[in-house]
Amino acid sequence: MNHIKDIASGDFFSLKALYKEHHIKVYRLALCILDDPFLAREATQETFLRVQRNADCYSPVLSEMTFLVGIARSLCLDILKKRALQIPEYEQTKKLRTASMTTGSHNDFMNFLAPLSDLEQEILCLRFLCELNDKEIGIILSKTPRMIKRLYNQALRKLNLTYRGEGGDSDSVVE
Template sequence: MQTAFAIKTAARHCVLAVQATSDEMLIDGIADGEKSAMHILYARHHVRTYRFILRIVRDTTLAEDLVSQVFLDVWRTASQFERRCQVSTWILSIARFKALSALRQRRFEDIEQDEVLQIADDRDDPETAFNRARTSDVLRTCLKKLSPAHREVIELVYYHEMSVEEAGRVIGIPQATVKTRMFYARKALAGLLRNEGIDSLAA
C-alpha cells in the first residue's frame, strides 16, 4: 500500500511539474535538443494549431500534414525564438504562413471560414433552436462576403480570442492596422446582417 501510494504521489508531482513548465522553458529545452520538451509542447498546442490550419485550408488531410510541418519547424528553429510574443502566437504565425503557402500552391484564391457559432443548445425549445440555426447560417453567409483580410482578423480576434497585439503578430501587421481592419470588418458585417433582418447576433 505504501509503495502504491508513493508511486501515485510521484506521478502526481510529475504531472504538476509538467503543468508548471512554461512554454518558454519548453522552447529553451527544445533548443537544447530535449525531445521530452518537444513532446510536451506538441501535446499542449497541436489541437489548437490543427483547428487553426483547418479553418484556412478546409482539408483535414492537408491540415494534419501541415501541423507536422509546423512542429518540425518549431523543433528546427526553437533557438531562433526571440520572446517578442507568446510561444502560442509564434506557433500560429508559422501555421498561418504554411497554410497560406499551401493554398497558393493549390491555387486557392479565397479562404473559406465558417462554423463560428456554437451548435444550438439541446435544451433550447424548437423556436429558439430554429432562430439560432438561422442566425448561424446567415452569419456564415455574411462572413463569406467579407474580404479575406477582414475575415481573417474576425477569425483571430473572436474565434481564437486573440488580443489585437497577438493578431497583429500572427498576420504580420501593426496593431493600428489590425484595429482598422476590425473597425471596417465589424461595420461591413453589421450591414450585411441588417440586410438579412438580423440586428444583433444575440437575437
C-alpha cells in the same frame, strides 16, 4: 514556462506539451485556410516539427502562440500556392472552396465571415480561432495594433449590418 526554449535544448517532452497546449488552435487556423481536414492535420503536425527544427530561431520577445501561428500560416499559404501551381484553375478551386462553405462544421465559421474582405476574415480567424490579441495579430500581419483594432471593429460592424439586414437575429440566419 517557455516550451520552445526547452525544445531548443532538446527536450522532447516540452514539444509534446506545446503540442497539447496549442495544436487545436493551429489546426483550426489551418483548416480555415486550407479547407481540407486531412491537409490541416498534416499542416499542424508539420508546424510543430518545424518549431522543433527551428526552436533556436525563437526569441522570447514573441509569444509562443505568435511564433506557432506565424509558422503555421506561412506553411498553409505555401501549401495553397503549391496547389495553385499544380492546378492551373486555382480560381476555380477558390470558387469551389467558397461553394463548399455551406457544409462542414468548420465552414460555419468561415461561411459566417464570407461578407468580409480576406484581411478582415484573417483578423477574425486569428482572434477567435488562435485567441491572439491585437498586438500579436499585428506582428503576424505586419500591421500596427491600432490598425488591427480598427479593421476588427470594422469587420464586426459589417457582420452586424449584414445579419441584421437579413432578418434581425444572426442566430436564426447562421445556426
